Amino acid sequence: MTSWRLALRLARRDALRSRGRSILVLVMIALPVLAVTAADVVIQTQQVSSVEGLDGRLGAAEAQVTVPAEGRPMAQRFDPNTGTTTVGRKQPAPTVEQLSAALGGDRLVEQRAGSVTLATDKGITYAEATEVDLRDPVASSLFRLTSGRLPEDADEVVVNPAVLESGYTVGDRLDLGRTQPAPAIVGVGDFAAIRTPPAVAGPVGSLGLDAESGSVPGWLVEGDPVSWDTVEQLNAMGALVLSREVIEHLPPDSEIPEEVRWDTGGDNAMIAAIALIAVMALLEVVLLAGPAFAVSARRQARSLALMAATGGTPAQSRRVVLAGGLVLGSVAALLGVALGIGLGRLLVPVAQRWSSSWFGPFEVPWLHLAGIAAFGLASAVLAAVVPAWIASRQDIVAVLAGRRADRPPSVRSPILGVVLLAVGAAMAAFGASAGSGAGEYLIAGSAIVAVLGMILVVPVVVVGVARLAGRLPLSTRYAARDAARHRTRTVPAVAAVAATVAGVVTLAIALSSDEAENEGTYTPTLAMGQAAVTGYDLRPGLWDALERAVAGELPDATVTPLAGVSGDHWVDLSAPGSSAPLLDEMSVGFGSTVLVGDEVPEVVPGISAEDRERAAAVLADGGVVAFTDHPVDGDEVEVSVDDRGRPVRLPATFVGFEDGAYPTLAAVVPPAALDALGVDDSTVTLVVTGVDVSAEQQQDVTEAVAAVTPNAGFYVERGYQAKESTRIVQFVLAALGAVLMLGGTLTATFLALSDARPDLATLSAVGASPRRRRGIAASYALVVGFVGALLGAAVGFIPGIAITYPLTAPAYSDTGPFLDVPWLLVVGLVLGLPLLTAAVVGLCARSRLPMVTRLD
Known part of the structure; x- marks a missing residue:
């Protein structure tokens, strides 16, 4: 220890004497420590644990009770969001009185959650919706008012800024649809559990949330803490419970019901990547700081040689150089951690702007930071090991004579x-x-x-x-x-x-x-650059409305209806004499598996120009174009519709999709073949051509189409987008x-x-x-x-x-x-x-x- 005290004293004096080199070493070691510390602080602050997220989910309540529509007995993990399942037969759903009695007579504040559609200038959009009395102390912290006031009756609501970006202002009435209420906006603020998506909240009944709209009935519990035994009792009644007491004081894992007990396992790739990054970072810092300690040892070479000449041992020479690593590494580690915490505090608001969810409270993970500081200190000491070993083996006579050369x-x-x-x-x-x-x-x-x-x-x-x-x-x-x-x-x-x-x-x-x-x-849905409106279960008149909606947003576009066999009919195609399907798998990309026309539409992807010409010739002669993913010999195809009698045999040509293309269609039949098949055609898709649709125009058309019917959508094929x-x-x-x-x-x-x-x-x-x-x-x-x-x-x-x-x-x-x-x-x-x-x-x-x- 006496030897180390002397070495540390020499190292401190040498660091103060050579300030420029010392600062350089401090920077090289402290910068990685600073960067990792700041990143760790931001990540830990960004991660919201179950305990940290309780206020955003419960407000000031002790628990939240929900009753799924099935009414069956339930099994859940400590946090129901992490796993639930039904465990028994259907039974009558518990009443509010029964729930309150099971909770020891605690007061229950009704709460409903779901989603609503909002009419916008271009069409409609969707918003998260909550019905609860925000003036009640139990629910007051669920919403942070920034302007206006809280709603007082079922005709008033509050919204977040994302709703105002859809064209609404305070005082406007929300257009939720013809059969829904139209409450007035009386306040704007932030929801504790929702940040960027549009969100709206009001008293029970203000937004039309009920079982038909998919809303699950729930209640906030005001009263005594809810134990795990009470949670299990409520589970048996058919309710799920988020309990503050349970989350803050987790029972042993053995209490989790077998039905929802599973091992989430680990991500091998992630663990390997973290280990690789940690080791590589350590090597990087050691190697970067190594030259600095090598130069320091070179500067101390004469002093070390004099020490050796007067009886100093190689171990003492090594300690002098290693002490430099200890002194500079300790200072750099502490400095890097301190500055990293400050940098992390400054970066949290910046990172919050790019996140779609709220961060948790500012968190300094001291245990992590202790490991990071130890990492910095270890890197400095390891960087000094090789120079220390070389310094202890130097040629004393050559050094004292002023000669310099490596072995x-x-x-x-x-x-x-x-x-x-x-x-x-x-x-x-x-x-x-x-x-x-x-x-x-x-x-x-x-x-x-x-x-x-x-x-x-x-x-x-x-x-x-x-x-x-x-x-x-x-x-x-x-x-x-x-x-x-x-x-x-x-x-x-x-x-x-x-x-x-x-x-x-x-x-x-x-x-x-x-x-x-x-x-x-x-796999592209449409041919590159093409755009289309597709839908399901649409009446004929809706297609005309959809065409007008598209034309209103894209006046220079050409909108062409695409005909197909109605989705009410099931059409099966096969090669004569073969029981194997023509397509092993496919997706319905155009509202029907069979289109009707005189050519393969350009919007269908994965068809070569040569096959399109061959298909057009066959369709002109009244034949069928059947798509297949394997070679088929023959010039006929058997078509059966809804298993009605014997299949109809028609002339045909078989066309394959190009490599990498996913089948989105089974066949194209000419109009003349419809009588033989006994089916009618109808519009199944609107093809939009003649314009390059921008991202903004795509969003406008999407809202306009959704305003006509929620069963239709607008898509533009832009290829793979990173x-x-x-x-x-x-x-x-x-x-x-x-x-x-x-x-x-x-x-x-x-x-x-x-x-x-x-x-x-x-x-x-x-x-x-x-x-x-x-x-x-x-x-x-x-x-x-x-x-x-x-x-x-x-x-x-x-x-x-x-x-x-x-x-x-x-x-x-x-x-x-x-x-x-x-x-x-x-x-x-x-x-x-x-x-x-x-x-x-x-x-x-x-x-x-x-x-x-x-x-x-």
Whole structure:
């Protein structure tokens, strides 16, 4: 302990003496701690637990009781939202008096929940609806009034801002439909449980919520706490209960009824990804901070040599360097956690704007943050381990004489690195073939093993680059050879860049391949760019109204009715002499499985131009076009309608859908064949052509169509559209990789330039120009960045390609797995960022240095 106290005192003094380097180390360690802390605070605040969400669901009540329409005895988990089921025969639903008696005479405040349709300027939209007396103290906290007042009778309601965006203002009456009440809006505010969707609330009876509208009767309980025994008693009566007492003081899991007791299991891929990210982040911080401690150990080399010359042991030398990691790591960890909490507090309102649900109360997960702080401290100590070991083995005579040189690279380390790379590749291959489950863990482990192997190979690669630099320009040749001569600071820098690039490439390949699977398995409903109105159970007159609604919003569009066999008829087609169906599976995309016309409509996707011409010729001759997903010989088809007698045999041609297209139609028959089949045709779809429908116009038409009938919808085929969240993740991934790579390269380069100041001063003494010194600085950054990025990209391909197999392997189809390499991102990391870093270093590096004497 005496030795450690001395080492810590020396480390503290050295940190204060070399403030610039100390600040750099603090930043490198504190930044990841700060980022993870802020993210953890925001995530924990965003997650609303059952306890935190009680006030939004119960208000000030002790419990909420609902009675499903079945009236059967129920079994539920502690929170009914997580699992319920019926467990007995149907019985009379309990009355309010019976529920109150079971609750010990507690007061019950009626509450109904459901949804309503709101008329808008363009048509109709839907809103969440609640009927409850918001003036009652039990329910008052369910709604936070921001303007106006609370409703006093069944003719008044309050709404949230989303309803006002639909065209309503305070004082207007809500148009809920012809048979529903039209209450007046008297207040605006926020619902505790609903944030962005349109929502409305009023007294019981104000919104027409009843059993016919799908509303489930419920009551808020004011009185004593409701125990789990009482919950089970109410379950037996046919009621479900959300109890504040039960959620805040959870009974043991053994109390959960067997009918709803299940193991949710774990997400293997998520656990593996978290473990991979944690280990890779630790490696990244260790490797980034390593050069700083290497330079520090270099600065302390003479002091350590004097200590060894006067009787100091290698262990004492190691403690001096390790103490620097302890001192700086402790300060960085505490500073990062403190700043991360503050940053998280500032980011919570920003994140709330992008969320469709309310966040919980601001939460600081101290146990998590203690682990994050320990992570920062451990990374600093681990970063100092290698420099400490090297410092304890330095040549005392050479150091005291002023000579500087690293020991020759070990032969065993690169051999072990190659072995680890081979093991990593084998683990990745085995994990890819193992599928989901253990496969994700093997691939995550392969990434870690491969990166560790790469780190051990880096010294040999750096020496190899120096030996191959003979034909390069002077500045680049000098930088490459200087990097090899001072491997103690070069290797961690190159390895840090490589680890960053490996992680980014792995995640980028996985993400791009997942998107490729989504796009490759996407099945269009209509032909690309086409739009249509489809519906079911529609009277003939409604189609005319729908056509007028579309024309009102898209006056330049051409609306063409598409005829088909009415959905009241069941039509079966088969090849003569075969019992096998023509289509193994299909979806009804046009309101009918059989269309009527003289050609295959352009709106039907997946039909080649050649097949369309052949089909048109057969339809013109009175034949049938039958769609199939397997080869069929013959020129006739048997058609049976509603199993009425013997099937009708008609001339036909068989057409297949193109690869990747999903069957949305069984057949097209000519009008002349309807008499033979004994059916009539009717409008089943409206095809909209002649205009490019924008997203805003699509929303307007959708509301207009819904105003005519809720059984119809409007759809525009735009092909596969990547999710906005996916684009954001891709952007964040590229930005994160760029920032980490730039930060690591710049940090390592400027540390190296600081350490190489005597060499650069010597160059100046022998006549090197300021431009030459800037060129050397930029070349050093280029060597570190390019070699690291190239190694990292190569290693990142191993787990990146492997993870695509369990990630995109087909579970229920014959397509996949999918592999998509984001070459633009890879080339940008390997070529673009090193060149950018070199340019930044060349512009920022000092060109004039003070003269320093050299003894060697």
